[in-house]
Amino acid sequence: MPTFLRTQEFDQLLAAFSSAALTSATATKNSTNTRCTSKKSGKQVNRNMKSAAARNGTKAIKRGARILTEKPFAFVLQSKYRKERCDNCLKACKVLKCANCQYVYYCSRECQMQSWSVHKIECPFLKRIYPRIVPDAARMLCKLIILLDKGGDLVRGYYTDTCSRRFRDLMSHYGEIKNDVRRLEHLESLYAVLQDMMGESVIVPNLTELTSIYGRLITNGFSILDPEMNSIATAIYLGVSVTDHSCKPNAVATFEGTTLHIHAIEDIECLDWSKIFISYIDLLNTPAQRRAELQENYYFLCICTKCTDVQETQEMLAAVCANKNCRELVDINLNNCMRCGAGVSPKQRNVYNEALAMTKTHLENMKDVAYLDVCKLCLAKQKGVLHPFNVWHLKTLDAAFEAAIDVSKWTEALEFGIELVPGFRKYYGDWHPLLGMLYLKIGKIQLYKSELKEAINNLREAQKILQITHGRDHSLLREQLQPMLAQALAENAA
Numbered sequence: 001m002p003t004f005l006r007t008q009e010f011d012q013l014l015a016a017f018s019s020a021a022l023t024s025a026t027a028t029k030n031s032t033n034t035r036c037t038s039k040k041s042g043k044q045v046n047r048n049m050k051s052a053a054a055r056n057g058t059k060a061i062k063r064g065a066r067i068l069t070e071k072p073f074a075f076v077l078q079s080k081y082r083k084e085r086c087d088n089c090l091k092a093c094k095v096l097k098c099a100n101c102q103y104v105y106y107c108s109r110e111c112q113m114q115s116w117s118v119h120k121i122e123c124p125f126l127k128r129i130y131p132r133i134v135p136d137a138a139r140m141l142c143k144l145i146i147l148l149d150k151g152g153d154l155v156r157g158y159y160t161d162t163c164s165r166r167f168r169d170l171m172s173h174y175g176e177i178k179n180d181v182r183r184l185e186h187l188e189s190l191y192a193v194l195q196d197m198m199g200e201s202v203i204v205p206n207l208t209e210l211t212s213i214y215g216r217l218i219t220n221g222f223s224i225l226d227p228e229m230n231s232i233a234t235a236i237y238l239g240v241s242v243t244d245h246s247c248k249p250n251a252v253a254t255f256e257g258t259t260l261h262i263h264a265i266e267d268i269e270c271l272d273w274s275k276i277f278i279s280y281i282d283l284l285n286t287p288a289q290r291r292a293e294l295q296e297n298y299y300f301l302c303i304c305t306k307c308t309d310v311q312e313t314q315e316m317l318a319a320v321c322a323n324k325n326c327r328e329l330v331d332i333n334l335n336n337c338m339r340c341g342a343g344v345s346p347k348q349r350n351v352y353n354e355a356l357a358m359t360k361t362h363l364e365n366m367k368d369v370a371y372l373d374v375c376k377l378c379l380a381k382q383k384g385v386l387h388p389f390n391v392w393h394l395k396t397l398d399a400a401f402e403a404a405i406d407v408s409k410w411t412e413a414l415e416f417g418i419e420l421v422p423g424f425r426k427y428y429g430d431w432h433p434l435l436g437m438l439y440l441k442i443g444k445i446q447l448y449k450s451e452l453k454e455a456i457n458n459l460r461e462a463q464k465i466l467q468i469t470h471g472r473d474h475s476l477l478r479e480q481l482q483p484m485l486a487q488a489l490a491e492n493a494a
C-alpha cells in the first residue's frame with residue numbers, strides 16, 4: 001500500500017495554514033442542517049432563539065427550503081470504512097494511508113492537508129496503539145479533547161444570522177450519566193483506551209471534565225449518512241444541535257459529504273427554532289420503542305402527537321381481520337374487529353404471537369446482514385396473520401428488499417419494494433428521505449429491467465421527494481437520479 005507524505009514535510013507546508021484551518025473548517029457561519037440529538041440547553045439559548053425568531057419572524061418558510069447548512073465541529077469516520085473511505089471528505093474511493101500512524105487514509109494530499117491541524121496531534125496517539133482498532137467513540141473523544149485544547153470552545157455554530165452555539169452550550173446531561181450504569185461502564189472503557197492512546201499527555205482532562213464531554217457527545221452526536229442512507233461517520237454539529245426531536249418532524253437532516261443540510265418538509269410560519277423539529281430516531285417503531293430509545297439515549301420523554309396517540313400502537317402492531325373481505329387493522333388483544341365485528345379467536349392470537357416472535361428473533365439475528373431465504377420464511381409466516389401495515393411485517397419486507405438487491409434478484413426485489421411503499425408512506429410521511437430512496441431504488445431496478453414507463457413514474461416520484469429533503473443541487477439528484485431519469489426518458493422515446 002503506497003503511503004503519503006511524511007509528517008515532517010507537512011509541518012513545514014502547513015506552518016501558516018494549520019492554525020487557520022481549524023477555524024475555517026468548523027466555524028462556517030450559517031450553514032448546515034442535520035439530524036440533531038440534543039435538547040436545548042438552558043434559558044440563555046431560549047432567549048437568543050426568541051429574539052432571532054422575532055428578527056426572522058416575518059419570513060415564511062416553504063416546504064423544501066434549506067434552513068441550515070453546517071460543517072461539523074468534529075467528526076470521525078467509522079473504523080470499518082477506514083481503508084475504503086477518505087478520513088477527511090468521507091468519499092469512497094482509492095485511499096492512501098498516513099505514513100506515520102498507518103491508521104487513517106485519505107483520498108488526496110489536499111484532504112490530508114485539510115485535516116492535518118488536528119491529525120498531527122492525533123497521529124502519534126494512533127501510532128502508539130497501532131495496530132489496535134480504536135473504538136469510534138474513543139477516537140471522537142480524543143478529537144474533541146484536541147479541538148477543545150486548541151481553543152475549540154470559541155468556535156461557534158450559527159443557526160441564524162446572529163444566533164450561535166458553542167460546544168459548552170450543548171447539554172452535557174452530567175447528572176443523568178452519573179446515574180446511568182450502562183453509560184458509566186462505556187465511559188470507563190473509553191477512558192482506558194484514551195489512556196493507552198494518549199498516555200501522560202497533559203491535554204487529557206480529568207474524569208469530571210471527560211464525563212461532560214462524553215455526555216455532550218452521546219446526546220448530540222449525529223450519524224453522517226451516505227446517499228444510500230448508511231451510517232458512515234459520527235459527528236457533532238454545534239448550530240444544528242439546537243433542533244429538538246419530534247416523531248412527526250417538520251424538517252429533515254441530510255448530508256453532502258460531511259456537510260449537513262436541514263430542509264423544511266412542511267411550510268413553516270417563520271424561522272423559529274423552538275418550532276422546528278427533526279427526528280433523532282427510526283420512525284418505523286412503536287411509540288413504546290421510540291420512547292424507550294429516546295429516554296435511553298437522549299434522556300427525555302417524547303410527548304409528540306404520535307407518541308401520545310394510542311391508535312398508533314394498535315396500527316403498528318395490527319393483525320389482519322378474520323373476515324377476508326375486511327381490511328381493518330385489528331387489535332389482537334380485543335375480542336372483535338372494530339369495523340366488521342368478526343371475532344378474534346384464541347387460535348388466531350396464538351398464530352399471531354408465534355409469527356411476531358419468530359420475526360423479531362430473525363430480524364434481531366440479521367441486524368448486520370439480512371438473508372433473503374430467512375426473510376421469505378418470515379414473510380410466509382406473516383401472510384394472512386400480520387396486517388400489511390404491521391411494522392414488523394414492513395421491517396421484514398425492507399430487509400427482504402435489500403437482501404434481494406444484494407444477490408441481484410431483481411424481480412423479487414421489485415415486488416418487495418413496491419409492497420413497501422404504502423407502509424413507508426404511512427409511517428415515515430410523504431416527505432422522508434427513505435421514501436424518496438425507496439422510489440429511486442424501485443425506479444433504478446425498473447430501468448435495468450427496461451420497464452420504462454414504470455421507471456419514469458417512480459424516478460419522478462423519487463425526484464419530487466428528494467428535491468425537498470436533499471435540495472435540487474444535491475449530488476444524489478445530480479449524479480444519480482437525473483441521469484437515470486434522462487436515460488429512461490430517452491429509451492422510452494426511442
Ligand SMILES: [Zn+2]
Nearest residue numbers: 086089107111
Ligand atoms: Zn478526501
Ligand SMILES: [Zn+2]
Nearest residue numbers: 098100101123
Ligand atoms: Zn497519521
Ligand SMILES: [Zn+2]
Nearest residue numbers: 247302304307
Ligand atoms: Zn414521539
Ligand SMILES: [Zn+2]
Nearest residue numbers: 321326337340
Ligand atoms: Zn373486520
